[in-house]
Amino acid sequence: MNHPVSNFIVSYFYWVFLAILVLNLLQRKYRQKAQRKRGATLYVAIFVFVFYIYAYGIIQLGLSEWFLLVYLAVVGLLVGFYPQTFLPFRLRCASCSKTLSFDRFFYSDDNLCEQCARAASETESTAEADESDDREHPEDPER
Numbered sequence: 001m002n003h004p005v006s007n008f009i010v011s012y013f014y015w016v017f018l019a020i021l022v023l024n025l026l027q028r029k030y031r032q033k034a035q036r037k038r039g040a041t042l043y044v045a046i047f048v049f050v051f052y053i054y055a056y057g058i059i060q061l062g063l064s065e066w067f068l069l070v071y072l073a074v075v076g077l078l079v080g081f082y083p084q085t086f087l088p089f090r091l092r093c094a095s096c097s098k099t100l101s102f103d104r105f106f107y108s109d110d111n112l113c114e115q116c117a118r119a120a121s122e123t124e125s126t127a128e129a130d131e132s133d134d135r136e137h138p139e140d141p142e143r
């Protein structure tokens with residue numbers, strides 16, 4: 001039996017898997033900011049690797065290539081049910097819909113553009129300052 005698609009997958013998907021792992025390592029630099037996206041690239045790498053093994057198995061067992069669709073259907077269902085886990089990437093800012101730069105797209109879990117992220121961190125830090133102010137008041141002898 002001919003396996004054109006499976007042969008293609010076996011020839012190239014191992015390298016795709018390695019390439020995604022390299023991207024995953026790049027995300028390490030931004031550990032805190034990109035935790036969710038780093039998890040997602042790892043899951044995608046695993047999907048690709050298992051697809052590679054699966055295609056290899058289909059060739060070895062002489063099965064029909066239609067079985068590839070079974071795998072894709074399972075992955076499709078998983079991604080459909082857990083989009084935040086497997087595909088948290090957005091091309092546009094979650095707040096103002098501006099197209100995100102690659103850095104924000106790939107390294108930042110909040111999916112905000114530079115401007116919105118700066119605005120968000122400013123309100124966050126003023127909120128923190130207010131909080132610590134409140135905590136200091138009772139111990140302040142001047143008041």
Ligand SMILES: [Zn+2]
Pocket residue numbers: 093094095096097098112113114115116117
């Ligand atoms: Zn924005």
